[in-house]
Amino acid sequence: PRKMRFGLSEGMILSAGSGGEDLKLLDVDAGAAAGATVR
Numbered sequence: 001p002r003k004m005r006f007g008l009s010e011g012m013i014l015s016a017g018s019g020g021e022d023l024k025l026l027d028v029d030a031g032a033a034a035g036a037t038v039r
Contacts, residue, residue, distance in 0.1 A: 014038075 001010045017023040 001008050003009075014026040015023050016026060
């Protein structure tokens with residue numbers, strides 16, 4: 001968790017697409033460790 005101007009941020013949602021209805025959510029591999037760097 002990280003304190004932000006608006007409050008406490010506890011995560012992030014990754015998505016891909018041009019927007020609208022074709023937007024897809026990206027999932028993380030089960031082997032990824034909490035706090036790992038996203039590249």
